[in-house]
Amino acid sequence: MDMENTTQMTDLKENKFLNVGLLILATLVIAKLLSALLIPQSKKRLPPTVTAWPVLGGLLRFMKGPIVMIREEYPKLGSVFTLNLVNKNITFFIGPEVSAHFFKAPESDLSQQEVYQFNVPTFGPGVVFDVDYSVRQEQFRFFTESLRVTKLKGYVDQMVTEAEDYFAKWGDSGEVDLKYELEHLIILTASRCLLGREVRDKLFDDVSALFHDLDNGMLPISVIFPYLPIPAHRRRDRARKKLSEIFANIISSRRETGKTENDMLQCFIDSKYKDGRPTTDVEVTGLLIAALFAGQHTSSITSTWTGAYLLRHKEYLSAVLDEQKSLMKMHGSTIDHDILSEMDVLYRCIKEALRLHPPLIMLLRSSHSEFSVTTREGKEYDIPKGHIVATSPAFANRLPHIFKDPDTYDPDRFAAGREEDKAAGAFSYISFGGGRHGCLGEPFAYLQIKAIWSHLLRNFELELISPFPEIDWNAMVVGVKGKVMVRFKRRQLSID
Template sequence: MSMNSTLHTTGYAASLLDSVQDHVAASPGRAVLLTLLYSPIVAIVLNVLRQLLWPRDRSLPPEVFHWIPIVGSSISYGHDPLGFFFKCREKYGDVFTFILFGRKVTVALGPKGNNFVLGGKSTFFSAEDAYTHLTTPVFGKDVVYDVPNDVFMEQKKFVKVGLSIENFRAYVSMIEEEVEQFMKTDPAFLTYQMNDINDWGRFDIADIVAQITILTASRTLQGKEIRDNMDKSFSDLYAALDGGFTPINFLFPNLPLASYRRRDEAHKKMSDFYVNIIRKRKESGDDMQDMISALQNQRYRDGRQLEDHEIAHLMIALLMAGQHTSSATGSWAILHLAENVQAQESLYKEQVEHFGNPDGTFREMTYEEMRRLPILDSVIRETLRMHPPIHSILRYVRTDVTVSPTLSAPAEDKTYVVPKGHYVLACPAVSQVDPKIWSNPHIWDPTRWSDPEGVAAEAFKTYMDENGEKVDFGFGAVSKGTDSPYQPFGAGRHRCIGEQFAYLQLAAILATILRKVEVRLEPGCAFPEHNYHTMITMPKKPRNICYRRRAFD
């Protein structure tokens, strides 16, 4: 803002205050009315003057200019977070603070920024304090962010037991069966069911993949009882619970709205549903190859077994978290394959080469075979690069923390202080499409992962760090991966332990669908934009896919 603009704003504020004083003298009633009318304007003017004229504390990161107090930059951030961050980086550098509905959020961009936030100690940065008001009403008490970090790390270790390679080997055929059965029975695939290889059908890709994802997850991780009860009543419970997992619930956790009441009622019914399953299994002595059985056999370090409600709430957390991320990534992948016919046919030919029978049918994949398919692997990695399910990761600052303004300078150089009570934010999505790192970052190009010496391969090696030092945060030794510009499943102590299952699920779903149908974007429709108004980044509508049955299926 120029000096002339500043003087003009100052003069306007003085004129406005003189006017209000005149009306106070003339009529107290009118003065009250005018105060109500002009108070927001006065607040905005004072907020602008504070930012322009008040000396800034140089020890703090620069604050993004904003017009409206409390609201701050919430609208710009919420509408297009990546665009907002790139613009702020041009003006303020890698480290800056913005106002998010009264919260002061310090952003640290780039791989070094990711490492600063996601690699920070839990004594400095707290995920629990940042998210419990959102997750606890949905997941339930005594799990995830409703417990101290060390307890959550133990719970992650318990879940990891159920994510064994032995189970994964059994899950591949289960997922294939579920996808095939869905395509044979769901009305969206009517053209496929009619064995018509000439006419094209159509469906909303996000709706279809969401249904397939929850069916495959329930068949594998959740257990037979959950899969058998996947009827409309369960779907209604899930929808009501999902309605409480939105940005508005994060920003305003205790509003007296009907959706909040439906969320709480749905959580209780779903929790009771799982607890009843657990108790019946105990009575019958059934031991199945699923997550419930794995959790029933685990004990905390103090010797205590998980209580029934803890198992139930962990199962709800797995259902909710996995459903959103996998359905979003699957939707984006199929949209890109529908747009890029060459990549789609390459993926199909890879399936024919490895699993095709002489009669045009396909044999089942094995887990080990699926992990060795370079084109399928590249499609998933590239989709996760451009469309990570979660763009921003927050932590609550428990004690004053110093950070370099460039994040690459030594600690002895100039530093900022992020005060206790603020939040810090990492945005791996920025580094995953940063033109300073990637060539043509906004072009979906799976072949970039084929170059063993390329940026993508190096980023993946850093993320996985197979030969590097492992860190045990309490749930087994893992690669931190916090220095990588590619972090699709997070990094550090809160790295997603379900990433291997998510990969398996995505690969099996994509392979099965693309074996049976060709897909295209709906004629006349552009590729969907990101919808950042949801907790998980989904494609905006319209997002229709046209499909045609393959000749040999």
């Protein structure tokens, strides 16, 4: 009897488990059918997903290096694919064929604000990513007005003066770390053109130290936890407060005395919103900090790469020297805005260095609505609302179907007749972004780098004596790793 009861109980348990199993299976089948019937057809065209371990696998692959991950996945998954990042999905668009919507979409569809919120503690309240889109557009108008050609011509005179004064201290010969030298010259130039004479002449050391603390407060962890109470963030916040006090005094002095200067600071002081409201001291300070952050690192990094490549490739070094000789025969030793604009060979050499080494390796947006994209192979994908959408200048600038021998330094690829960046259509070259959010400081950056290198080329013989530099992938703004040692000798006679 006990054995019979035991057998019956076992049968009941097995039947119970079987019934539960069948119920679960039936539920899954019904859910799948309902999903197919109720979810829009577009949901069946999601981009392929990067293979990774559950939960943290996607994050680990991203933190290992997004460029490494893209290099591994692009050949397998194509130009559109999604990475699951814990509670977020990042969908990558690689190449001009799929990037048009990324660059041209209105803010209501693809927004910068959410993904760049980590900048707010550094830039400060009430500016750029701490305001809604309409206000941000007006603030970008202030940037545009401060970078008009009439303003740039005055800035160039200041750039040239800073370069002359800086390199006058080099002596007749020696060895220098070119990376270190250019970083310091760029911050001097930026201080004069952007922050104003008061900072450059009297407060440079103080302000430079404060910007150093601000800069060091922008860490990879800051992107995820910008207000984490760590020492670097506390120093950042103290520096931000002190900078506000310094600029409040300068702004107040200029307003009270009526004294004006030809610098970006003055442009921001004089700017007014469409409703007639003038900018506040807090806004002016925040806009200046944003401008300096946008330009300082990128210009010094690109200046360094330009020099490294020119000194490695003698044929292009000879070409830019010949261009300088030609310009000096026409204009003498003068360098101004118009003469810098004639330096086409030097321009192409800078542009090629920037193609190979864009300082911002990732551009991000937040998707507010679903949209579709078609790859160059004809595959159609639907990108869901809520995805982070990303593109990578560092990878897209080296696509072999757009740029011949893409890993080779070849400035002539941009010369008339080739123009590889235009042959494949818009957004083939995205070192400065593009579309609605293209870099406003691009003309300023080229003029600054040209002013520095035209002076160096005319006045010094240079030789790269350290190994060709490597890329510092660990930096927030990806630049040059280690020192770039150069031996210099001052030219005793003019270049011609």
